[in-house]
Amino acid sequence: MVRVHINLGSGDTTLGSPPGVVYNDLQWHQLDLQRSQDKIRLTIDNIYPEETTTPGAFFELNIDKGLFLGGVGSFNPDVFFGNYKYFRGCLQGVQFNSVDVFHAARQQVEPMNVYGVEWECSAEFSATSDQPLSFLHNTSFISFPSLQTRQDLRITFDIKTRADRALLVYNSGRSADSDIFALEVVRGSLKLTLNKGGGFLEVISRRLLNDGLWHHVEVVVDRLNAHLTVDGHRKESRLNFGDNIFLDLHDALFVGGVGAVARSFAIHQSLHSLHGTHAASGSFIGCLHNFKVDGRLLGFREARVSRGLRPECVWNYPCMSSPCVDGATCEEEGFYYYRCLCPEGNCFKTGATGEGDSVTPISDVVHVQDIVLREGSHVALTASNIDLIENPSEHDIRDSAVIFKVTRPPAHGNITVDGISIANQDVIFTLLDLAALRVRYSHDGSEEGSDSFGLQLEFLDTTEETPDVFRNKYGFTLMVRVAPWNDKPNVVLPNDDTLVLVENTQLIITQDDFTVIDNDDQPQRLSYTIQYQPGYNIGYFELSDALG
Numbered sequence: 001m002v003r004v005h006i007n008l009g010s011g012d013t014t015l016g017s018p019p020g021v022v023y024n025d026l027q028w029h030q031l032d033l034q035r036s037q038d039k040i041r042l043t044i045d046n047i048y049p050e051e052t053t054t055p056g057a058f059f060e061l062n063i064d065k066g067l068f069l070g071g072v073g074s075f076n077p078d079v080f081f082g083n084y085k086y087f088r089g090c091l092q093g094v095q096f097n098s099v100d101v102f103h104a105a106r107q108q109v110e111p112m113n114v115y116g117v118e119w120e121c122s123a124e125f126s127a128t129s130d131q132p133l134s135f136l137h138n139t140s141f142i143s144f145p146s147l148q149t150r151q152d153l154r155i156t157f158d159i160k161t162r163a164d165r166a167l168l169v170y171n172s173g174r175s176a177d178s179d180i181f182a183l184e185v186v187r188g189s190l191k192l193t194l195n196k197g198g199g200f201l202e203v204i205s206r207r208l209l210n211d212g213l214w215h216h217v218e219v220v221v222d223r224l225n226a227h228l229t230v231d232g233h234r235k236e237s238r239l240n241f242g243d244n245i246f247l248d249l250h251d252a253l254f255v256g257g258v259g260a261v262a263r264s265f266a267i268h269q270s271l272h273s274l275h276g277t278h279a280a281s282g283s284f285i286g287c288l289h290n291f292k293v294d295g296r297l298l299g300f301r302e303a304r305v306s307r308g309l310r311p312e313c314v315w316n317y318p319c320m321s322s323p324c325v326d327g328a329t330c331e332e333e334g335f336y337y338y339r340c341l342c343p344e345g346n347c348f349k350t351g352a353t354g355e356g357d358s359v360t361p362i363s364d365v366v367h368v369q370d371i372v373l374r375e376g377s378h379v380a381l382t383a384s385n386i387d388l389i390e391n392p393s394e395h396d397i398r399d400s401a402v403i404f405k406v407t408r409p410p411a412h413g414n415i416t417v418d419g420i421s422i423a424n425q426d427v428i429f430t431l432l433d434l435a436a437l438r439v440r441y442s443h444d445g446s447e448e449g450s451d452s453f454g455l456q457l458e459f460l461d462t463t464e465e466t467p468d469v470f471r472n473k474y475g476f477t478l479m480v481r482v483a484p485w486n487d488k489p490n491v492v493l494p495n496d497d498t499l500v501l502v503e504n505t506q507l508i509i510t511q512d513d514f515t516v517i518d519n520d521d522q523p524q525r526l527s528y529t530i531q532y533q534p535g536y537n538i539g540y541f542e543l544s545d546a547l548g
Helices: 101-106 260-268 431-435
Strands: 003-007 012-016 031-036 039-044 048-053 133-135 141-144 153-161 165-172 180-186 189-195 201-204 215-221 225-230 233-238 253-255 286-293 305-307 309-311 329-333 337-341 366-368 371-374 378-380 386-388 402-408 413-417 428-430 439-443 450-459 474-483 490-492 515-517
Touching: 003 039, 012 039, 012 048, 153 165, 153 180, 165 260, 189 215, 189 225, 201 225, 201 233, 253 286, 366 474, 371 378, 371 439, 402 431, 428 431, 439 474
Parallel strands: 371 474
Antiparallel strands: 003 012, 031 039, 039 048, 133 286, 133 309, 141 253, 141 305, 153 215, 153 286, 165 180, 165 253, 180 189, 189 201, 215 225, 225 233, 329 337, 366 386, 378 439, 402 428, 402 450, 413 439, 450 474, 490 515
């Protein structure tokens, strides 16, 4: 529910949304909060107005610490009560007394004023829990509520990586000597670390899983044993923690890495993945899928915090296809790009492409998701359809300087920008247009189940310090999936919708008198029903091959 707290100096006033109505359904909701003197009105989705009044004679809202959105940061006011979690989700169109808050925030030059914010609605918030999770950086992670187990625990997942060392799963307490459950990648294999208070227990699998292929992992802990299974090959160890039979875990369950506070505890617990120069990084890079705790699927929908993730598995590991000649070294760069290194210079096998004859693949720059719409309808393109992997604003490239040009128009629709329809081959829009939902694809209503159009991506305002990835032009295709819709048939009738004939005669009805145009069905599949109205029994219809 939504709740408003306000204190103008004469005491607290609380105003909330109607009971039983929830808004954490991953759908957009409109909220309008208005105050005039002592009157407060909260309206959600234009259908749930709630009103109240503030006590006392103070009517001014004095603000001297600024406006916070999503959380309070390091600000800890004496009047703030309640341990509220920071907001996780998307906001748009936020205005405070007609001031565009997001526009003002993006003009701030102090980094401390904006933390953990992306200036678009991340694809995570439209992803489902059964989609793979891609961990992109060595500081990536996703966290969930702490493990609830005291004795028995079962974790299963699928993993795809080339990492030699990484922290995969971590749950502990709020101090360095707390109980711990940790799963790491060490020298390409899995290592389970467990401590219930009576010392550390380690279980190490000898099965290598950093080969860029998918592997299935199962971890089972009960009162007597700990089992670590990779692709059906199991290693186990008997537990011997003396009187410490319970696993007391209080902090969040981290997957793929850890947050800043938990990292300080994990480092002092001698985890191999965070040792030495890896203390500030150590996160897992690769893909996880079907992550389950005691049979419960955990993914984007259950996450509390995430950093550096993308839905779907973006890691392709091109060196796995052995594109280099024998004796050459294949070196992967990014998700799909690679180079072959050898003294001769040309180390690519016949048909392979690499540094010498290609540019950075578009998959390293932008993640593309199909447009899905109903036949004959239109839809706005969003950041989930065209999602830049790297954030241009981090390299001083404005959203308005990220240019998309239609190089091949759609065959069964058209593209409009800000409601203006122009020749498809001349359509140009920016990342700013995309974020503002100004770009729309409209289907022409034809019976084709798919469509596509070509785009060219270019970054302007680059300098000598701008990374090379932003210096090139990239071409890619955006696919359109069209859901069929059974359109209403077009019935063609004679003038005045009336058949004219002489009394007591017959009329052979042809297509000149009556016909139906239906693009969704063949003529032989159409059937007609004659309905006689009471009182109008002076005539009848009959088939030519079944007279009477």
